[in-house]
Amino acid sequence: MVRDVRDEAAPAVGRISRLPWRELYEAHAAELVGYLWKLTGDREVATDLMQDTFAVGIRDERALREAAKARPWLFRIATRLATKRLRRARLIAFLPFTGTERSTEGVPDVEGLAVRDAMRAISPDQAAALVLHYAHGFTGAEVAELMGRSEEAIKSRIARGRRAFLAAYDRQGGQP
Amino acid sequence: MSDEQRDDERMRRILGRPASMAVPPFDALRRAPARSARRSIAVTTATVLVAVAALYAGRELSTFRQEQVSPSAGVARPTAKASATTKARLPQPIAQPITRTSPAAQVAWVSTSELVSPQERRTVLVGVDPAGKIVGRIDGSVDPFNYRAWRSADGAMLVTIGDAVITAYSALDGTIERRYAREPRDGVVDAAFSPDGRWFALIGSAAYVQVLDLRTGVTQTTPLAHDPKPQTPGLTVAPGVAIGLIWSTLAFTPDSKRLFTIVDWAGPLSVTAFDVTPTGLVQTARAVDGQSGKTFRGCGGPGLAPKIVGGGQTLVLYCHVDGSVTFIDLPTLTTSANVQADMRNPFWLAPIFTPDGQLLYLHQYPSFGDVMQVVDLRSHALLGPVPTPTKVDQPGPFSWLFPVAYAGGTPSTVPVSPDGLRLYSVGSVGITVLRVPDLKPIATLGAGFALSEVWISGDGKTVYATDRGKGLHVMPDGGGPVITVSMPVDIGGFIASEHG
Numbered sequence: 001m002v003r004d005v006r007d008e009a010a011p012a013v014g015r016i017s018r019l020p021w022r023e024l025y026e027a028h029a030a031e032l033v034g035y036l037w038k039l040t041g042d043r044e045v046a047t048d049l050m051q052d053t054f055a056v057g058i059r060d061e062r063a064l065r066e067a068a069k070a071r072p073w074l075f076r077i078a079t080r081l082a083t084k085r086l087r088r089a090r091l092i093a094f095l096p097f098t099g100t101e102r103s104t105e106g107v108p109d110v111e112g113l114a115v116r117d118a119m120r121a122i123s124p125d126q127a128a129a130l131v132l133h134y135a136h137g138f139t140g141a142e143v144a145e146l147m148g149r150s151e152e153a154i155k156s157r158i159a160r161g162r163r164a165f166l167a168a169y170d171r172q173g174g175q176p
Numbered sequence: 177m178s179d180e181q182r183d184d185e186r187m188r189r190i191l192g193r194p195a196s197m198a199v200p201p202f203d204a205l206r207r208a209p210a211r212s213a214r215r216s217i218a219v220t221t222a223t224v225l226v227a228v229a230a231l232y233a234g235r236e237l238s239t240f241r242q243e244q245v246s247p248s249a250g251v252a253r254p255t256a257k258a259s260a261t262t263k264a265r266l267p268q269p270i271a272q273p274i275t276r277t278s279p280a281a282q283v284a285w286v287s288t289s290e291l292v293s294p295q296e297r298r299t300v301l302v303g304v305d306p307a308g309k310i311v312g313r314i315d316g317s318v319d320p321f322n323y324r325a326w327r328s329a330d331g332a333m334l335v336t337i338g339d340a341v342i343t344a345y346s347a348l349d350g351t352i353e354r355r356y357a358r359e360p361r362d363g364v365v366d367a368a369f370s371p372d373g374r375w376f377a378l379i380g381s382a383a384y385v386q387v388l389d390l391r392t393g394v395t396q397t398t399p400l401a402h403d404p405k406p407q408t409p410g411l412t413v414a415p416g417v418a419i420g421l422i423w424s425t426l427a428f429t430p431d432s433k434r435l436f437t438i439v440d441w442a443g444p445l446s447v448t449a450f451d452v453t454p455t456g457l458v459q460t461a462r463a464v465d466g467q468s469g470k471t472f473r474g475c476g477g478p479g480l481a482p483k484i485v486g487g488g489q490t491l492v493l494y495c496h497v498d499g500s501v502t503f504i505d506l507p508t509l510t511t512s513a514n515v516q517a518d519m520r521n522p523f524w525l526a527p528i529f530t531p532d533g534q535l536l537y538l539h540q541y542p543s544f545g546d547v548m549q550v551v552d553l554r555s556h557a558l559l560g561p562v563p564t565p566t567k568v569d570q571p572g573p574f575s576w577l578f579p580v581a582y583a584g585g586t587p588s589t590v591p592v593s594p595d596g597l598r599l600y601s602v603g604s605v606g607i608t609v610l611r612v613p614d615l616k617p618i619a620t621l622g623a624g625f626a627l628s629e630v631w632i633s634g635d636g637k638t639v640y641a642t643d644r645g646k647g648l649h650v651m652p653d654g655g656g657p658v659i660t661v662s663m664p665v666d667i668g669g670f671i672a673s674e675h676g
Contacts, residue, residue: 022202025202026202029202030199033199038191042662044662047199047200050199051200115191115193130187130191131191134184134190134191134192135188135192162187163183166183166186169190175190
């Protein structure tokens with residue numbers, strides 16, 4: 001379903017939009033920011049990248065033919081932005097002075113730290129493939145299409161990334 | 177169940193944890209950058225502008241070179257007679273031995289602070305190692321300190337000063353090594369470590385210099401004479417009220433055997449010389465501007481950066497307020513030269529003394545036009561300003577001269593490699609590594625990062641840089657990936673052994 005929406009995306013585009021961006025934002029923003037947080041280990045960076053994702057999506061909306069396919073398309077943009085950023089600088093996540101990340105409940109999130117540190121031990125491409133596949137339910141074929149790679153390459157990337165991630169995760173004292 | 181299936185399940189359990197985070201409202205979305213045609217126009221415009229700027233800069237540099245061959249007014253304004261008639265030459269640097277090799281000297285320490293209430297500011301010092309790991313923190317709310325932190329000459333110790341206690345910390349991990357009781361409990365104007373690490377000297381606002389023997393904990397306090405009723409524009413002193421020191425500084429000689437205090441602003445500049453003996457300070461000489469035929473230029477504001485060079489024979493004072501450089505002959509405590517650098521506003525230049533004591537680079541912060549000047553500390557010649565080069569294929573702007581760094585602010589570091597052969601210039605495109613003395617660009621580090629200040633680890637192998645916010649960027653000196661450590665609040669600056 002594609003319909004013209006006037007003013008819905010006004011803050012970002014200031015023009016007539018083909019897609020219901022406010023609805024898309026409400027449907028996918030939280031999931032995207034969670035994905036980007038796992039990928040980068042940094043809440044602020046994740047929020048920034050999520051906003052960038054929507055800003056780019058709104059700008060390039062003509063590349064999306066069906067609103068129903070917005071989710072993988074937005075994940076593709078988010079993955080591209082995040083891996084580009086991760087390659088440019090190995091991100092170390094927000095580290096409060098205590099040296100332990102705080103979960104939303106205010107308790108030090110040791111498990112979250114182990115995940116973050118294990119993510120840093122693998123390449124940005126491997127990290128993206130793993131999070132898309134295991135956390136967000138994309139199949140190998142969908143991850144391949146989303147990342148612009150062959151399915152075989154993605155399967156191999158997931159297998160190698162999984163081994164490296166789990167080894168690093170165990171070294172960090174993650175849960176068995 | 178196969179191993180692969182078990183790993184798959186484990187991965188789903190680990191990565192499938194919900195990550196609930198607050199999402200900003202849709203109306204807060206930013207506009208995406210324009211692309212395609214607009215970008216092409218922008219790139220073309222930028223290319224044309226760069227080309228025009230390059231042509232202009234080339235012409236200026238050419239003019240600068242011609243004028244330097246035949247010195248004339250308007251290019252360099254050394255007041256010293258010799259430099260006006262002698263053809264300028266920059267000395268080759270003397271490579272310094274690398275002595276700060278302990279693990280503690282490789283850890284960068286930065287200060288952060290935030291207002292926790294209108295009356296209270298919380299300051300925390302954070303240590304980050306070359307791997308980008310936070311290895312220590314010194315929290316002002318746990319161990320109160322009121323003034324700046326200082327780092328020892330060997331880079332292995334940090335010292336903070338509180339109202340009643342001086343605390344020494346290991347720079348390796350921020351653990352307390354020793355506490356020293358402090359008396360009197362007044363304000364601290366400035367402090368310095370002796371190069372040999374034995375003494376910590378401070379100037380108190382009640383007009384005294386105090387030395388603390390860090391080995392024994394014994395202190396010795398010596399009064400500093402000053403004008404209690406200064407006549408300084410902007411400063412009103414009520415009748416009958418005597419004020420203490422407002423701004424002063426101090427410097428040890430490289431052999432740690434002598435200490436000089438410089439009392440300036442809100443009164444005539446005075447220099448006092450002390451011998452540092454096993455039992456403390458012994459005053460040996462004192463000279464005051466306007467007395468006994470002595471004339472010292474002074475700074476006209478709070479901000480002198482001192483450095484003793486020439487084998488302990490010359491005190492160089494750089495004034496952050498007006499850009500003047502004063503040379504004082506220490507055996508006679510008389511002014512030997514004054515040089516006036518080009519500075520349009522106070523605190524625009526960062527003084528960078530090279531470790532061999534031969535040169536003083538004055539870097540105008542990129543926000544105000546990225547230019548360099550250099551003072552030859554032996555001949556007193558001032559060269560520049562010239563645009564700071566940023567591309568490795570550019571020649572050094574001072575290459576022909578040898579024969580073979582804020583809205584204002586005092587830089588927290590002296591960004592020179594420990595061997596004194598490389599100078600690090602930060603800007604919006606990263607860090608340009610410049611060869612001393614000609615400033616030929618030899619490498620670029622942290623390309624793409626907008627950076628603020630640089631600190632180089634004691635062994636010279638790791639470069640740390642702050643941005644203008646919460647980021648501390650760590651990178652190998654030889655090039656390689658940049659690790660970014662994000663602090664909860666903005667970073668103030670580095671705690672460095674040398675500062676501007």
